[in-house]
């Protein structure tokens with residue numbers, strides 16, 4: 001099996017140590033960092049997203065795959081920076097104010113990173129002001145918000161409204177998710193995107209940047 005295919009398989013299987021070693025070997029063998037990123041890491045995480053959507057794998061497997069991808073990414077990153085490879089776009093992510101549930105948010109962040117987006121993770125308990133300020137300051141393309149409590153979902157509405165107020169011609173798009181969040185709620189508050197799983201967050205963000 002060639003090195004790219006082996007690395008892609010290691011990502012899908014969540015083999016963390018192997019993924020790191022294979023990324024090192026691929027670089028040593030003279031493969032282009034961009035090729036390793038696109039054909040092994042991103043392609044591997046794309047496959048993980050597909051399997052997750054059809055319930056062939058579950059949250060623990062996705063977390064292992066994402067960790068493997070991050071391990072390989074550690075090796076690749078300095079070479080990608082040297083080569084001037086641009087991320088697909090920047091996504092500011094966080095769990096909304098009053099809410100400490102961050103497993104789904106972390107999953108969304110990892111899947112987006114795996115798809116080539118740069119992530120600014122604000123953590124949990126994030127107020128509307130912080131989402132908007134960080135997105136403007138970092139020149140983000142997307143704000144991705146997560147909520148697990150029905151009592152905290154209103155911060156998503158506050159963020160959408162504050163963004164319109166602070167940056168009326170904003171190109172920054174908003175997407176929301178989390179167990180109690182629905183498409184109907186997203187439409188009502190004027191969010192640009194809604195997804196019921198972390199793989200869909202990637203589809204939405206790709207749609208926003210037109211790729």
Ligand code: B12
Pocket residue numbers: 059098099100101102103104105107108144145146147148149150151175176177178179180194195196197198199200201
């Ligand atoms: C784990 C958990 C906790 C952990 C959180 C640990 C952590 N670091 O996250 C702890 C123990 C801390 C906790 C605390 C509490 N919890 Co709790 N918790 C849960 C539990 C069991 C699982 C949540 C979870 O992680 N699911 C797995 C992840 C992967 O799912 P997810 O977040 O929905 O994310 C998926 C999608 O929604 C989507 N997604 C998520 N975000 C986004 C964003 C975008 C943009 C997109 C596109 C997609 C997307 O992608 C993910 C993967 O596909 C749920 C019950 C349940 N079965 O859901 C209760 C639950 C959420 N908790 C609940 C409650 C009430 C609480 C407490 C108030 C309990 C208490 N009395 O103290 C506190 C609140 C603390 C706080 N201020 O936040 C209730 C909420 C009820 C409600 N309707 O509001 C639930 C539903 C339990 C219940 N049945 O009562 N909790």
